[in-house]
Amino acid sequence: MAESYATEHEVSHPGLQHHFENMDQQREASALGMWVFLVTEIMFFGGMFLAYTLYRWKYPESFEVASNHLDIWLGAVNTVVLICSSFTMALTVYCTQIGRQQLQILFLVLTMIFGVTFLGIKAVEYKQKYDDNLIPGRLIPGHPFNPSVQEEGKPADKHKLHLIPGATVRNVELFYWIYFAMTGMHALHMIIGLGIMLVLLFFSVRGRYGPEYHNPIEISGLYWHFVDIVWIFLFPLLYLLGRHIGHG
Amino acid sequence: MEEFKVPPPSKINYLNAEYGLKSWLLTRDHKRIALLYLGSISFFFMIGGIYAMLIRLELLTPHGQLLTSTTYNKVFTQHGIIMVFFFLIPSIPATLGNFLVPLMIGAKDLAFPRINLLSWYIYMLGGIVTIYALLAGGVDTGWTFYVPFSTTFSNSYVVATGLGIFISGFSSILTGLNFIVTIHTMRAPGMTWFRMPLFIWAHYATSLIMILGTPVIAITILLLAFERLAHVGIFDPALGGDPILFQHLFWFYSHPAVYIMVLPGMGVVSELIANFSRKNVFGYKFVAFSSLAIAIFGFLVWGHHLFVASQSVYAGMIFSFLSFAVAIPSAVKVFNWSATLYKGSISYETPMLYGLGFIGLFTIGGMTGLFLAALAVDVHLSDTYFVIAHFHYIMVGGTLLAYLGGLHYWWPKITGRMYPEGWGRFSALVVFIGFNLTFLPQFVLGYMGMPRRYHYYPEEFQVLHVLSTAGASILGVGLLIPAIYLLWSMRYGPIAPANPWHLPGLEWRTQSPPPTENFEQTPVVTWEAYEFAPIDEMEVVGRYGESKAEV
Numbered sequence: 001m002a003e004s005y006a007t008e009h010e011v012s013h014p015g016l017q018h019h020f021e022n023m024d025q026q027r028e029a030s031a032l033g034m035w036v037f038l039v040t041e042i043m044f045f046g047g048m049f050l051a052y053t054l055y056r057w058k059y060p061e062s063f064e065v066a067s068n069h070l071d072i073w074l075g076a077v078n079t080v081v082l083i084c085s086s087f088t089m090a091l092t093v094y095c096t097q098i099g100r101q102q103l104q105i106l107f108l109v110l111t112m113i114f115g116v117t118f119l120g121i122k123a124v125e126y127k128q129k130y131d132d133n134l135i136p137g138r139l140i141p142g143h144p145f146n147p148s149v150q151e152e153g154k155p156a157d158k159h160k161l162h163l164i165p166g167a168t169v170r171n172v173e174l175f176y177w178i179y180f181a182m183t184g185m186h187a188l189h190m191i192i193g194l195g196i197m198l199v200l201l202f203f204s205v206r207g208r209y210g211p212e213y214h215n216p217i218e219i220s221g222l223y224w225h226f227v228d229i230v231w232i233f234l235f236p237l238l239y240l241l242g243r244h245i246g247h248g
Numbered sequence: 249m250e251e252f253k254v255p256p257p258s259k260i261n262y263l264n265a266e267y268g269l270k271s272w273l274l275t276r277d278h279k280r281i282a283l284l285y286l287g288s289i290s291f292f293f294m295i296g297g298i299y300a301m302l303i304r305l306e307l308l309t310p311h312g313q314l315l316t317s318t319t320y321n322k323v324f325t326q327h328g329i330i331m332v333f334f335f336l337i338p339s340i341p342a343t344l345g346n347f348l349v350p351l352m353i354g355a356k357d358l359a360f361p362r363i364n365l366l367s368w369y370i371y372m373l374g375g376i377v378t379i380y381a382l383l384a385g386g387v388d389t390g391w392t393f394y395v396p397f398s399t400t401f402s403n404s405y406v407v408a409t410g411l412g413i414f415i416s417g418f419s420s421i422l423t424g425l426n427f428i429v430t431i432h433t434m435r436a437p438g439m440t441w442f443r444m445p446l447f448i449w450a451h452y453a454t455s456l457i458m459i460l461g462t463p464v465i466a467i468t469i470l471l472l473a474f475e476r477l478a479h480v481g482i483f484d485p486a487l488g489g490d491p492i493l494f495q496h497l498f499w500f501y502s503h504p505a506v507y508i509m510v511l512p513g514m515g516v517v518s519e520l521i522a523n524f525s526r527k528n529v530f531g532y533k534f535v536a537f538s539s540l541a542i543a544i545f546g547f548l549v550w551g552h553h554l555f556v557a558s559q560s561v562y563a564g565m566i567f568s569f570l571s572f573a574v575a576i577p578s579a580v581k582v583f584n585w586s587a588t589l590y591k592g593s594i595s596y597e598t599p600m601l602y603g604l605g606f607i608g609l610f611t612i613g614g615m616t617g618l619f620l621a622a623l624a625v626d627v628h629l630s631d632t633y634f635v636i637a638h639f640h641y642i643m644v645g646g647t648l649l650a651y652l653g654g655l656h657y658w659w660p661k662i663t664g665r666m667y668p669e670g671w672g673r674f675s676a677l678v679v680f681i682g683f684n685l686t687f688l689p690q691f692v693l694g695y696m697g698m699p700r701r702y703h704y705y706p707e708e709f710q711v712l713h714v715l716s717t718a719g720a721s722i723l724g725v726g727l728l729i730p731a732i733y734l735l736w737s738m739r740y741g742p743i744a745p746a747n748p749w750h751l752p753g754l755e756w757r758t759q760s761p762p763p764t765e766n767f768e769q770t771p772v773v774t775w776e777a778y779e780f781a782p783i784d785e786m787e788v789v790g791r792y793g794e795s796k797a798e799v
Contacts (some may be wrong), residue, residue, distance in 0.1 A: 018357075018766070019361065043461070048471075
């Protein structure tokens with residue numbers, strides 16, 4: 001039925017959907033749609049940031065102990081990797097807009113490689129926490145939260161928790177739950193982003209996007225930058241705050 | 249008036265453009281999706297209504313003779329969950345809003361038709377998961393899921409129910425997103441922001457709450473589910489968590505959610521009052537901006553649910569003040585509707601009866617809210633039937649009446665058939681009487697100290713409970729009548745003209761029911777909202793007759 005209402009504008013570009021008047025309107029709508037979606041994402045992560053803030057205020061010592069136990073180098077490398085991926089994503093959008101299809105595909109692939117690298121490093125970190133029995137609660141059945149605590153006078157062991165006065169193992173567990181909830185939700189968003197890019201890659205190779213029609217690339221870029229920005233907040237909050245107090 | 253020429257009815261409209269189950273289940277037409285929502289929402293309303301009947305029957309006697317305590321806990325919990333998350337929140341936006349937002353601004357569809365269809369599937373998935381939880385054994389935490397009862401001690405299906413609510417929340421987010429983008433980018437030429445009907449302003453404000461609030465309840469329920477399943481503590485004090493954090497997060501969404509329920513209703517009532525008084529709304533811009541003000545203030549008052557939950561007194565004072573402040577934009581609406589009626593050319597069709605009922609009942613509901621916003625009074629009234637009566641005046645007396653009024657008002661546009669006016673007026677009266685008889689006694693009960701969520705009560709309360717149950721039965725009959733005659737009218741009702749109420753709005757300038765793309769040509773708007781011409785200039789005869797164009 002919808003076909004019979006087709007007017008001349010519909011043949012103007014295959015990417016134009018029937019209910020839009022022209023490409024500009026369609027582009028504006030999809031960009032605004034993504035921005036609104038990102039607002040919902042901010043509110044979604046906001047709940048966890050609130051929980052983090054509350055318990056950091058309530059249990060500062062335990063949070064410092066737990067934070068010091070994270071591997072700052074893996075976190076820092078991952079931050080650089082993600083910023084690079086944001087850069088290549090921005091280049092993907094730019095190359096699409098100016099019609100350089102080869103470069104567009106190249107940068108898209110690079111972005112994906114950076115994304116996978118991030119997830120790989122994250123997996124290494126998770127594995128370390130697993131080995132140190134730092135997975136909170138019964139998240140993994142049969143593998144409870146049970147870290148060994150550094151004792152006075154024994155040689156320092158980086159696999160053990162260095163408790164300072166005021167810190168408790170129970171509240172360290174709370175930190176690790178917040179850590180896994182936030183970084184896990186972040187990683188999930190990256191996996192979704194990589195899935196989106198796979199679709200974009202498929203259509204890019206077929207030459208679907210160009211100067212005329214590039215809003216899917218553009219709004220996926222917006223999404224990817226958002227996911228990066230979440231990490232930009234997570235890294236200092238989880239890894240850096242309180243580092244000066246710890247065991248050094 | 250040139251622009252009132254309605255195109256002669258074409259045989260083809262959105263209902264008969266395609267046939268078959270597939271054409272409905274895969275449709276991207278906002279009007280068909282609205283009808284999908286209408287059907288499924290009515291189904292959930294029926295389930296919620298059955299639970300309401302069980303509650304009222306149980307409270308007929310003071311000794312809890314019908315249900316065990318565990319069952320009673322489940323019944324009132326499930327009544328709340330179904331009614332709040334699966335009826336009230338989607339009710340007006342997902343049905344009337346979905347149908348009318350593009351029509352009223354002169355668009356062919358919502359900005360994202362596929363996302364619109366997706367939102368219905370998500371809603372249904374959430375609904376099915378919740379129904380599964382109810383059938384598997386139900387949930388007994390109260391619709392508020394307070395911790396640590398819900399995380400640690402309850403032996404019911406908290407996670408499954410929470411999952412259902414979590415899923416259905418995304419349908420609400422997607423609907424809000426779609427409305428915001430549509431209203432920003434899809435308005436017809438000449439449809440400026442201040443020419444939009446107030447229904448659209450109300451939906452814009454509602455959508456803001458949907459996108460800002462719903463993600464917070466999503467993450468809250470997710471954390472709750474993990475806490476229950478994996479014993480990781482955020483909320484349970486035994487695990488180092490803080491139960492007050494849960495209450496803050498929960499009410500940060502669930503208080504604004506009240507405005508998700510009532511703002512679209514206010515939009516409907518603005519339409520009804522203006523159109524059945526045949527007068528421009530008094531202070532159009534004030535009414536428009538009061539919707540936005542309610543949406544904004546609505547996010548700053550959640551703490552009034554924590555007055556007796558160890559919140560600091562200073563926080564309580566600020567939240568109390570802000571809660572009083574919400575009364576200002578709400579009162580702007582009520583006063584402006586009243587001023588619109590003044591010297592209007594009022595006619596009392598069924599939708600108008602619902603609209604007038606809304607104003608009265610919403611005023612009572614709003615004024616009793618001020619009692620609860622007062623710190624000291626709330627200590628006495630908190631968790632009593634006064635609270636129950638207060639929010640039912642807003643949700644049933646407000647939202648449900650507006651929903652029914654809107655459904656009658658746009659029924660000719662939606663189905664192309666008129667409903668029987670006599671039955672309509674009669675049932676509007678029955679609903680009004682039944683509703684007041686149900687909930688007025690509950691104010692008294694609450695004031696006298698009857699706590700909510702109890703089914704054993706002192707015998708001196710029985711008279712008021714019996715009154716309330718009698719009212720609920722009348723209300724039930726009042727809701728059954730429209731269910732029957734609306735279904736009847738879809739087949740046997742008189743054929744509706746394009747503009748049965750002789751109104752200037754864009755949705756009345758296309759045939760009933762509208763074609764798939766709403767308008768034959770993209771309309772160009774050159775008039776203000778609610779710009780009424782004398783009826784005879786609107787070239788229509790007889791309320792149910794055919795338009796002159798056909799004669």
